[in-house]
Each structure stands twice: as C-alpha cells, then as structure tokens.
Amino acid sequence: MKAPGRLASLVATTAIVLLAAGCSITSSIERDELEQEISTQLENEVGVAPDDVECPEDLDSEVGATVVCVLTAGEDELDVTVEVTSVEDGRALFDIAVEDPADGQS
Structure with missing residues (x-):
C-alpha cells in the first residue's frame, strides 16, 4: 500500500515555531530536534505523521x-x-515546504 495520500500530497508551506529547549537559542537548531518538530507539525497539519x-x-x-x-x-x-x-525572543520561526510529488515524476 502506498503512503497516506494526505501526507504525500502536502505541498503547502507550513509555518512552524521551534521554541528553545529551556534556554536561549544557540547558533543552530539540532538536527534531531528539527526532525521531530517537522514530523510533529506535519502530523498536526494533515492528521498523520510521516514514517521518518x-x-x-x-x-x-x-x-x-x-x-x-x-x-x-x-x-x-x-x-x-x-x-x-x-x-527573536529565544525562538526561531521557520517555514517548511514539502515538495510536490508530481515534480519528481516524469
């Protein structure tokens, strides 16, 4: 069975706020924290989390x-x-954009 259609078809840009973990933001957002935040926000947006x-x-x-x-x-x-x-104020605001599945197919 293919991936959930709602997730695979998500092509709109979603704004996400990532709050610093208990202190001010450092020079970067750690990869693991970023991956989790993307997954959480996509699940909130489309009702199903990506597999990874x-x-x-x-x-x-x-x-x-x-x-x-x-x-x-x-x-x-x-x-x-x-x-x-x-x-600003100890948080980074970032946008995520999921590619359109049709863009990668011929």
Missing part, C-alpha cells in the same frame, strides 16, 4: 538559513525544505 524525517545537518539559527530534509511516507520519499524566517 531525516535532515543531513543542524539548521543555523539565522534568517535565510536553509536545509533540505527527506520525509519518508510508505514508499514515497519527499524533499522538505526548511528556511529560517526570523529569530
């Missing part, structure tokens, strides 16, 4: 910093682009 989210590195806590992670849902793997849009 893997990011290659930490995300710098500066406006414009980006990282491309990979979301796995069933047999589907989709790129998830994360971009920091602002950093």
Whole structure:
C-alpha cells in the first residue's frame, strides 16, 4: 500500500515555531530536534505523521538559513525544505515546504 495520500500530497508551506529547549537559542537548531518538530507539525497539519524525517545537518539559527530534509511516507520519499524566517525572543520561526510529488515524476 502506498503512503497516506494526505501526507504525500502536502505541498503547502507550513509555518512552524521551534521554541528553545529551556534556554536561549544557540547558533543552530539540532538536527534531531528539527526532525521531530517537522514530523510533529506535519502530523498536526494533515492528521498523520510521516514514517521518518531525516535532515543531513543542524539548521543555523539565522534568517535565510536553509536545509533540505527527506520525509519518508510508505514508499514515497519527499524533499522538505526548511528556511529560517526570523529569530527573536529565544525562538526561531521557520517555514517548511514539502515538495510536490508530481515534480519528481516524469
């Protein structure tokens, strides 16, 4: 059976706020924390969590910093682009955009 359609078809940009874990934000958002936050926010948005989210590195806590992670849902793997849009008051605000599954198919 293919991945849940609601998750695989999520192509809208979702804004997410990642709060610092008990202290002010450091120079980056740790990879594990970022992966968990992406999974949680996508589950909140579409009602089902991805099977896995893997990011290659930490995300710098500066406006414009980006990282491309990979979301796995069933047999589907989709790129998830994360971009920091602002950093203030101990938190980083970033947007995530899940690639359109049709973009990767011929």
